[in-house]
Amino acid sequence: MDTVISLIGRNFGILAIDTISPRSIFIMKKDLNKCVEIGKNKYLIVSGLPGDVSQFTDFIQKSVQLNSLKTGIPFSTHSVANFVRKELSECLRKNPVKVNLTILGFDDSIGPSLYFIDYLGNLQRMNYCVQGHASLLVFSLLDRHFKKEMDIKPAIGLLVKCIGVLKNRFLINQVGFLIKIIDSKGCRSVGIL
Amino acid sequence: MTKTSITVFSSKGRLTQIDYANNAVSSSNPVIGIKTKNGVIVIANSSKNIELGEQLRNSKIFIISRNIGLTGSGLQTDLRVMVKKARKIAQNFQNNFGETISVKQLINELSNFIQEFTHSGGVRPFGVSIFIIGFDNFGPNLFQVNPSGSFFKITSGGIGKNSNIAIDFLKRRWSKELEIQDCIKLGLIALQETSDFSISKNQIHIGIIDKNCIFYILNQKQIENFIETLLEN
Numbered sequence: 001m002d003t004v005i006s007l008i009g010r011n012f013g014i015l016a017i018d019t020i021s022p023r024s025i026f027i028m029k030k031d032l033n034k035c036v037e038i039g040k041n042k043y044l045i046v047s048g049l050p051g052d053v054s055q056f057t058d059f060i061q062k063s064v065q066l067n068s069l070k071t072g073i074p075f076s077t078h079s080v081a082n083f084v085r086k087e088l089s090e091c092l093r094k095n096p097v098k099v100n101l102t103i104l105g106f107d108d109s110i111g112p113s114l115y116f117i118d119y120l121g122n123l124q125r126m127n128y129c130v131q132g133h134a135s136l137l138v139f140s141l142l143d144r145h146f147k148k149e150m151d152i153k154p155a156i157g158l159l160v161k162c163i164g165v166l167k168n169r170f171l172i173n174q175v176g177f178l179i180k181i182i183d184s185k186g187c188r189s190v191g192i193l
Numbered sequence: 194m195t196k197t198s199i200t201v202f203s204s205k206g207r208l209t210q211i212d213y214a215n216n217a218v219s220s221s222n223p224v225i226g227i228k229t230k231n232g233v234i235v236i237a238n239s240s241k242n243i244e245l246g247e248q249l250r251n252s253k254i255f256i257i258s259r260n261i262g263l264t265g266s267g268l269q270t271d272l273r274v275m276v277k278k279a280r281k282i283a284q285n286f287q288n289n290f291g292e293t294i295s296v297k298q299l300i301n302e303l304s305n306f307i308q309e310f311t312h313s314g315g316v317r318p319f320g321v322s323i324f325i326i327g328f329d330n331f332g333p334n335l336f337q338v339n340p341s342g343s344f345f346k347i348t349s350g351g352i353g354k355n356s357n358i359a360i361d362f363l364k365r366r367w368s369k370e371l372e373i374q375d376c377i378k379l380g381l382i383a384l385q386e387t388s389d390f391s392i393s394k395n396q397i398h399i400g401i402i403d404k405n406c407i408f409y410i411l412n413q414k415q416i417e418n419f420i421e422t423l424l425e426n
Contacts, residue, residue, distance in 0.1 A: 071298050075290075082291030109330075 002047035003134040010149040012183035013112035018174035048099035077105030081115035089121030214340035217320040223353030228335040232403035233326040236380040254400040258283040262408040266353035267321030296327035296334040308342030355387035
């Protein structure tokens with residue numbers, strides 16, 4: 001299962017996503033980018049059953065694009081998160097889609113915001129969040145070491161600690177973690193840990 | 194003209210039904226809207242109350258959502274249909290996106306709805322022009338929507354009977370720096386200019402939205418206060 005660790009710092013949001021694509025007991029691809037950009041300043045990471053993931057990601061990305069073209073007004077992270085939640089909860093009783101999502105966005109008026117949506121349609125705005133089986137290992141570490149309004153270097157240091165725990169104790173060898181940052185300048189990739 | 198299609202082009206390229214709808218608006222009770230950087234107001238004049246009627250004032254200004262109001266001039270029953278649709282649009286948006294709709298977005302959807310009635314068979318266009326006022330992330334907004342579905346963002350304006358007199362008056366006296374109280378006085382004078390009779394305090398409706406982003410309609414007592422200060426000057 002995919003691992004996504006995300007934090008909110010001072011005027012930026014940072015993500016660490018694993019880059020492997022597994023099929024049964026093999027690693028099919030080692031450098032997969034699972035992060036999808038919505039607009040200029042939002043990241044959407046979807047994880048779950050492979051077919052559902054690609055279909056739902058495409059659907060959300062294109063719906064948001066259509067809506068912003070229709071209205072001419074760019075969407076805020078809050079709107080996108082609520083829109084995704086509504087779509088998921090409508091699917092829940094018609095054609096259930098087993099995906100968990102993380103949405104990380106930067107708005108000029110609000111700053112960075114992080115939303116986690118699970119497959120039942122629970123929406124929660126959080127300061128730090130872990131998605132996947134790794135959450136069992138990493139959340140306690142984040143609970144202890146996370147501080148609000150961190151700068152970039154301490155945030156990356158915290159991510160290194162989390163990834164260290166995973167490399168130490170997690171059964172699945174998630175070879176590399178792609179680090180991405182969102183701030184007022186937009187989305188960018190920092191590197192692979 | 195066949196029985197099923199009502200809105201068709203004339204030989205000169207005009208939609209006669211829309212022109213007639215505009216006529217219906219021009220012969221109805223006037224409405225004034227004024228926008229400044231501190232807020233937006235609308236003032237509506239309603240017709241004389243029915244003799245032996247019990248209600249002091251019938252509703253002419255409607256709340257669409259917490260920060261958006263609507264009023265109009267023309268057939269009041271058509272206005273109610275528009276209010277119902279606008280309220281639904283606003284709540285649908287809130288349901289989907291978790292935040293209040295912006296005025297521009299509401300206008301886009303509402304004007305598409307109004308335009309459908311000029312493009313379908315067996316229906317007539319709406320006989321109202323409306324003002325939609327609101328205060329959202331983009332600041333104070335005043336929009337006018339016509340029966341054809343076209344809309345304009347305006348700083349001040351009037352619709353209804355003798356509205357051109359009111360518009361001329363507002364053109365001379367409007368300034369961006371007016372406070373809400375001055376706007377109301379200005380609007381009342383503009384309204385007075387449009388009618389030969391003096392406006393009665395039972396027939397005036399005033400709706401305000403200011404920096405608090407809550408649209409509210411003044412009650413009888415507040416309106417009486419304004420009219421008294423107006424008569425003093």
